[in-house]
Amino acid sequence: MTPFKQLYIEVSVESERIITDNLRSIGLEVNPAGFATKSLIACTFxxxxxxxxxxxxxxxxxAIAGILTxxxxxxxxxxxAxxxxxxxLRDIGIVKMKEKFDIYVGGDPKGIKASLAELF
Structure with missing residues (x-):
């Protein structure tokens, strides 16, 4: 389980469809791992x-979760705000500001050159 309440599991190619269907039938969201758009990280604080x-x-x-990239x-x-x-700190950040949204691009939280996204 990741800090964002995502569970990564490895399954055989033969059983992928059955496992995916079973997980979705109980209300879980299933997306590919690896080079894909990750589930949106949001707050309700x-x-x-x-x-x-x-x-x-x-x-x-x-609309975006699981798109291959x-x-x-x-x-x-x-x-x-x-x-x-x-x-x-995300590749794309969306911040609701009253009735409008600010879009930020290019955040990177890792490494020696970590950086904040810039307003687009």
Whole structure:
């Protein structure tokens, strides 16, 4: 289990379809590991789901999670300027600012040259 409540499991190619169907039938989201868009990391720390736009974050996650990419792509979403989900440390960060959204690109939390994303 990862810190973001994601579970990685290794399965044989022969049983992948059955296991995927079983996991989805109990309400779990199944996405490929490796070079794919990771599930959206969002926070609900500050206010209710309506104020933070959590419904928009969930729709965005459904649209992008699991898309194959040349390298793993991480997207973060914050419902306010506090950014407790650390969207500026993701490849793409979305921050809800009242009725608008700020989009940030290029965050990198790793290594000696870690950097915040820049406003796009």
């Amino acid at each position: 500050c206010r209710g789901a309506e104020d933070t736009g959590l419904d928009i974050a969930q729709k965005l996650n459904k 040349p390298t793993p792509l991480k997207v973060g979403y914050a419902g306010c 506090l950014g407790t989900s650390e969207p500026l």
